[in-house]
Amino acid sequence: MDTNALSDREATEVADGVYLAQLAVGQRMSIQHFHIEPGATVPEHSHEHEQTGFIYGGALTFIVDGEEFTTEQGDSYxxxxxxxxxxxxxxxxxxxGIDIFSPPRLDVPWE
Incomplete structure:
Protein backbone atom coordinates (compact mmCIF):
# COMPACT_ATOMS: atom_id res chain seq x y z
CA MET A 1 0.00 0.00 0.00
CA ASP A 2 1.14 3.53 -0.79
CA THR A 3 0.00 6.58 1.18
CA ASN A 4 0.48 10.27 0.37
CA ALA A 5 -0.24 13.39 2.41
CA LEU A 6 -1.13 16.59 0.59
CA SER A 7 1.10 18.46 3.04
CA ASP A 8 4.07 16.43 1.77
CA ARG A 9 3.46 17.30 -1.90
CA GLU A 10 4.62 20.46 -3.59
CA ALA A 11 2.04 22.02 -5.90
CA THR A 12 3.12 23.10 -9.37
CA GLU A 13 1.69 26.26 -10.95
CA VAL A 14 0.62 25.01 -14.40
CA ALA A 15 -1.13 28.23 -15.48
CA ASP A 16 -1.46 31.63 -13.78
CA GLY A 17 -3.16 30.91 -10.46
CA VAL A 18 -3.72 27.19 -11.17
CA TYR A 19 -1.86 24.78 -8.89
CA LEU A 20 -1.74 20.99 -9.14
CA ALA A 21 -0.26 18.43 -6.75
CA GLN A 22 0.06 14.79 -7.73
CA LEU A 23 -1.12 12.46 -4.97
CA ALA A 24 -1.44 8.66 -5.09
CA VAL A 25 -0.78 6.85 -8.37
CA GLY A 26 -1.95 3.32 -9.04
CA GLN A 27 -1.73 1.05 -12.06
CA ARG A 28 -5.12 2.11 -13.43
CA MET A 29 -5.82 5.53 -11.92
CA SER A 30 -4.28 8.56 -10.25
CA ILE A 31 -5.52 11.29 -7.93
CA GLN A 32 -4.51 14.93 -8.11
CA HIS A 33 -5.28 17.90 -5.87
CA PHE A 34 -6.02 21.31 -7.41
CA HIS A 35 -6.15 24.86 -6.10
CA ILE A 36 -7.41 27.61 -8.43
CA GLU A 37 -7.13 31.25 -7.43
CA PRO A 38 -9.96 33.77 -8.01
CA GLY A 39 -10.06 34.87 -11.65
CA ALA A 40 -7.74 32.06 -12.84
CA THR A 41 -8.44 29.96 -15.92
CA VAL A 42 -7.52 26.41 -16.83
CA PRO A 43 -6.93 26.67 -20.60
CA GLU A 44 -8.93 24.47 -22.95
CA HIS A 45 -7.31 21.06 -23.31
CA SER A 46 -8.15 17.41 -23.77
CA HIS A 47 -6.50 14.16 -22.78
CA GLU A 48 -6.97 10.44 -23.19
CA HIS A 49 -7.81 10.10 -19.51
CA GLU A 50 -11.33 9.83 -18.19
CA GLN A 51 -11.57 12.47 -15.45
CA THR A 52 -13.81 12.56 -12.40
CA GLY A 53 -13.58 15.11 -9.64
CA PHE A 54 -14.98 16.60 -6.47
CA ILE A 55 -15.10 20.26 -5.40
CA TYR A 56 -14.59 20.68 -1.63
CA GLY A 57 -14.16 24.45 -1.59
CA GLY A 58 -15.39 27.28 -3.78
CA ALA A 59 -17.07 27.10 -7.19
CA LEU A 60 -15.66 26.30 -10.62
CA THR A 61 -17.24 26.86 -14.04
CA PHE A 62 -16.38 24.30 -16.73
CA ILE A 63 -16.73 25.16 -20.42
CA VAL A 64 -17.38 22.11 -22.59
CA ASP A 65 -18.34 22.46 -26.26
CA GLY A 66 -19.55 26.03 -25.66
CA GLU A 67 -21.78 24.99 -22.75
CA GLU A 68 -21.09 26.12 -19.18
CA PHE A 69 -21.44 23.95 -16.09
CA THR A 70 -20.94 25.45 -12.64
CA THR A 71 -19.82 23.11 -9.87
CA GLU A 72 -19.87 24.19 -6.25
CA GLN A 73 -18.63 22.85 -2.94
CA GLY A 74 -19.98 19.32 -2.53
CA ASP A 75 -20.43 18.71 -6.29
CA SER A 76 -18.74 16.00 -8.34
CA TYR A 77 -18.32 15.75 -12.11
CA GLY A 97 -10.81 19.90 -5.19
CA ILE A 98 -9.52 16.58 -6.36
CA ASP A 99 -9.41 14.92 -9.77
CA ILE A 100 -9.15 11.22 -10.46
CA PHE A 101 -7.78 10.10 -13.83
CA SER A 102 -7.94 6.74 -15.55
CA PRO A 103 -5.51 5.70 -16.88
CA PRO A 104 -3.11 7.51 -14.52
CA ARG A 105 -2.23 11.04 -15.62
CA LEU A 106 1.37 11.74 -14.76
CA ASP A 107 2.09 14.79 -16.92
CA VAL A 108 0.31 18.02 -17.68
CA PRO A 109 0.87 19.27 -21.25
CA TRP A 110 0.76 22.97 -20.41
CA GLU A 111 3.59 22.75 -17.85
Missing amino acids: AIPSDEPHAAENRTDKPVR
Missing part, protein backbone atom coordinates in the same frame (compact mmCIF):
# COMPACT_ATOMS: atom_id res chain seq x y z
CA ALA A 78 -17.19 13.41 -14.88
CA ILE A 79 -15.46 14.37 -18.13
CA PRO A 80 -15.14 11.68 -20.83
CA SER A 81 -11.74 10.97 -22.35
CA ASP A 82 -10.68 13.18 -25.29
CA GLU A 83 -13.40 15.79 -24.59
CA PRO A 84 -12.01 19.36 -24.89
CA HIS A 85 -12.73 21.36 -21.73
CA ALA A 86 -11.66 24.49 -19.86
CA ALA A 87 -12.45 25.84 -16.39
CA GLU A 88 -12.66 29.26 -14.78
CA ASN A 89 -12.86 30.48 -11.22
CA ARG A 90 -15.28 33.37 -11.58
CA THR A 91 -15.58 33.97 -7.85
CA ASP A 92 -13.59 35.92 -5.27
CA LYS A 93 -12.63 32.74 -3.36
CA PRO A 94 -10.13 29.98 -4.22
CA VAL A 95 -11.43 26.67 -5.57
CA ARG A 96 -10.11 23.43 -4.10
Whole structure:
Protein backbone atom coordinates (compact mmCIF):
# COMPACT_ATOMS: atom_id res chain seq x y z
CA MET A 1 0.00 0.00 0.00
CA ASP A 2 1.14 3.53 -0.79
CA THR A 3 0.00 6.58 1.18
CA ASN A 4 0.48 10.27 0.37
CA ALA A 5 -0.24 13.39 2.41
CA LEU A 6 -1.13 16.59 0.59
CA SER A 7 1.10 18.46 3.04
CA ASP A 8 4.07 16.43 1.77
CA ARG A 9 3.46 17.30 -1.90
CA GLU A 10 4.62 20.46 -3.59
CA ALA A 11 2.04 22.02 -5.90
CA THR A 12 3.12 23.10 -9.37
CA GLU A 13 1.69 26.26 -10.95
CA VAL A 14 0.62 25.01 -14.40
CA ALA A 15 -1.13 28.23 -15.48
CA ASP A 16 -1.46 31.63 -13.78
CA GLY A 17 -3.16 30.91 -10.46
CA VAL A 18 -3.72 27.19 -11.17
CA TYR A 19 -1.86 24.78 -8.89
CA LEU A 20 -1.74 20.99 -9.14
CA ALA A 21 -0.26 18.43 -6.75
CA GLN A 22 0.06 14.79 -7.73
CA LEU A 23 -1.12 12.46 -4.97
CA ALA A 24 -1.44 8.66 -5.09
CA VAL A 25 -0.78 6.85 -8.37
CA GLY A 26 -1.95 3.32 -9.04
CA GLN A 27 -1.73 1.05 -12.06
CA ARG A 28 -5.12 2.11 -13.43
CA MET A 29 -5.82 5.53 -11.92
CA SER A 30 -4.28 8.56 -10.25
CA ILE A 31 -5.52 11.29 -7.93
CA GLN A 32 -4.51 14.93 -8.11
CA HIS A 33 -5.28 17.90 -5.87
CA PHE A 34 -6.02 21.31 -7.41
CA HIS A 35 -6.15 24.86 -6.10
CA ILE A 36 -7.41 27.61 -8.43
CA GLU A 37 -7.13 31.25 -7.43
CA PRO A 38 -9.96 33.77 -8.01
CA GLY A 39 -10.06 34.87 -11.65
CA ALA A 40 -7.74 32.06 -12.84
CA THR A 41 -8.44 29.96 -15.92
CA VAL A 42 -7.52 26.41 -16.83
CA PRO A 43 -6.93 26.67 -20.60
CA GLU A 44 -8.93 24.47 -22.95
CA HIS A 45 -7.31 21.06 -23.31
CA SER A 46 -8.15 17.41 -23.77
CA HIS A 47 -6.50 14.16 -22.78
CA GLU A 48 -6.97 10.44 -23.19
CA HIS A 49 -7.81 10.10 -19.51
CA GLU A 50 -11.33 9.83 -18.19
CA GLN A 51 -11.57 12.47 -15.45
CA THR A 52 -13.81 12.56 -12.40
CA GLY A 53 -13.58 15.11 -9.64
CA PHE A 54 -14.98 16.60 -6.47
CA ILE A 55 -15.10 20.26 -5.40
CA TYR A 56 -14.59 20.68 -1.63
CA GLY A 57 -14.16 24.45 -1.59
CA GLY A 58 -15.39 27.28 -3.78
CA ALA A 59 -17.07 27.10 -7.19
CA LEU A 60 -15.66 26.30 -10.62
CA THR A 61 -17.24 26.86 -14.04
CA PHE A 62 -16.38 24.30 -16.73
CA ILE A 63 -16.73 25.16 -20.42
CA VAL A 64 -17.38 22.11 -22.59
CA ASP A 65 -18.34 22.46 -26.26
CA GLY A 66 -19.55 26.03 -25.66
CA GLU A 67 -21.78 24.99 -22.75
CA GLU A 68 -21.09 26.12 -19.18
CA PHE A 69 -21.44 23.95 -16.09
CA THR A 70 -20.94 25.45 -12.64
CA THR A 71 -19.82 23.11 -9.87
CA GLU A 72 -19.87 24.19 -6.25
CA GLN A 73 -18.63 22.85 -2.94
CA GLY A 74 -19.98 19.32 -2.53
CA ASP A 75 -20.43 18.71 -6.29
CA SER A 76 -18.74 16.00 -8.34
CA TYR A 77 -18.32 15.75 -12.11
CA ALA A 78 -17.19 13.41 -14.88
CA ILE A 79 -15.46 14.37 -18.13
CA PRO A 80 -15.14 11.68 -20.83
CA SER A 81 -11.74 10.97 -22.35
CA ASP A 82 -10.68 13.18 -25.29
CA GLU A 83 -13.40 15.79 -24.59
CA PRO A 84 -12.01 19.36 -24.89
CA HIS A 85 -12.73 21.36 -21.73
CA ALA A 86 -11.66 24.49 -19.86
CA ALA A 87 -12.45 25.84 -16.39
CA GLU A 88 -12.66 29.26 -14.78
CA ASN A 89 -12.86 30.48 -11.22
CA ARG A 90 -15.28 33.37 -11.58
CA THR A 91 -15.58 33.97 -7.85
CA ASP A 92 -13.59 35.92 -5.27
CA LYS A 93 -12.63 32.74 -3.36
CA PRO A 94 -10.13 29.98 -4.22
CA VAL A 95 -11.43 26.67 -5.57
CA ARG A 96 -10.11 23.43 -4.10
CA GLY A 97 -10.81 19.90 -5.19
CA ILE A 98 -9.52 16.58 -6.36
CA ASP A 99 -9.41 14.92 -9.77
CA ILE A 100 -9.15 11.22 -10.46
CA PHE A 101 -7.78 10.10 -13.83
CA SER A 102 -7.94 6.74 -15.55
CA PRO A 103 -5.51 5.70 -16.88
CA PRO A 104 -3.11 7.51 -14.52
CA ARG A 105 -2.23 11.04 -15.62
CA LEU A 106 1.37 11.74 -14.76
CA ASP A 107 2.09 14.79 -16.92
CA VAL A 108 0.31 18.02 -17.68
CA PRO A 109 0.87 19.27 -21.25
CA TRP A 110 0.76 22.97 -20.41
CA GLU A 111 3.59 22.75 -17.85
